[in-house]
Amino acid sequence: MRFLILGGTAWLGSTIATAAMHHGHRVTCLARGESGNAPAGIRFVRGDRDQAGAYAEVVSEDWDVVVDVSRQPGQVASAVAALRERAASYIFVSSGNVYADTATPGQDESAGLLRALKGDVMESMETYGEAKVACEELVLGAFGADRSLIARSGLIGGPGDVFDRTGYWPLRFSQPAAADGSVLVPDVPGLLTQVIDVRDLAEWIVDAAEDRTAGVFNTMGETVPLAEHLAVARGVAGHTGPVVGANARWLLDHDVEPWSGARSLPLWLPLPDFAGFNARDSSAARAAGLVTRPLAETLADTLRWERLRVPQGPRRAGLADADEVALLAELAGG
Known part of the structure; x- marks a missing residue:
């Protein structure tokens, strides 16, 4: 498979890129490179997602899957617009912070969400959850439920x-x-x-891409x-x-x-x-192969x-x- 990782030089993105490479896939990372270069053996394309033309080098190619970890709605909007016709599927790593109710333990993916952030830029972490909601909506709107996977991660460790x-x-x-x-x-x-181990989350994302898994999943640790x-x-x-x-x-x-x-x-x-903040139901992801x-x-x-x-x-x-x-x-x- 051909993986395009939007990012891939920082912690989570790099771990996903490495896992995909170890599965034998062809991996390209598109990033500014401020966190370093892509892992050894992985193609690196330098691009600033806040600038016009960021995807110029990758839109002429076809991708089996795009993986995106951004928190900025403007970056996601430009990515899905550029890649909607070039990618078979889109995996977006979201967050449990999207949920409005943090007090009730045991909630699953049907729980209510915060209102999506208006605008392209998350100015501070105070609106992190709202920004991730906006990103999710952009992915689902461009790729549809059958071509997208939303992984609402818990605390990554x-x-x-x-x-x-x-x-x-x-x-x-x-x-x-x-x-x-x-x-x-x-x-x-x-x-x-x-806590979910970053390596387990990355492995599941690669497995899900291989299996063409679609849907919205809470991806949390035990x-x-x-x-x-x-x-x-x-x-x-x-x-x-x-x-x-x-x-x-x-x-x-x-x-x-x-x-x-x-x-x-x-x-x-x-x-x-915050009794429910770290107590969400991730049984759907486990049924879809998540192992921690x-x-x-x-x-x-x-x-x-x-x-x-x-x-x-x-x-x-x-x-x-x-x-x-x-x-x-x-x-x-x-």
Whole structure:
């Protein structure tokens, strides 16, 4: 098969491109190249999707499948217009952020969506979900339900996670900031997590392309309580020191952010508003062949990658060592 990956130089796109190549397909990546070049052995076409003529080098060819990971409706609009007559199918990697209801666990693909973003550009992550809805509508409008696949991904993790949400916990348990080995964790009973390994998502996308699978699918990892996720991270790190829990109210009162960003604790989300955010039904994707590896394997592989990683600036999620030590001291003295 002939794959055209729109992107293919950053984390997810590169993993999909590599998986397709390993399946024996001919793969072309179209990207600006700011994240690097395409993986070795894969054709790279330089193109800025925000500029006219971005697809000039690929519209003269026929493609079995186009894979798109964009969050910008304008980029998707130009892509489907240029490639609608040249591609047999279009796979768009969307997000669980498209759903309007984040509080109800167990919802499937029929759950209500946010309103689509108006305009071509997502100006900030505050409208990420709305932007992905707009992108989905553009793909379905151009390719129809029978020639398109929408993969609404959950939190993606694994080696290469530069967003720091899945690497933080195994690395922190491996390298505690406190002298006595204590690690600060959110104590949020009932909160669920749903991490899908980037390699499993990429493999399923390639398999789905080969099978001509069409439709809309939630592509999430297994639903695991946060406490269990943290226990797995602690186990792969070999941590034996104290685990110090702080409830959500205490963390918020001490300016610790949920989910991601500076001075945050990854994977923690406020309840009850986000009880369903990482607890969606992905049974349809599993029936269509999605297989996910054990969480311990994902976290162990991510920890190995973290230990070899050369960070580029501050981490994008988690607590700095000094902040964690100060918080642990305040919690102990409070």
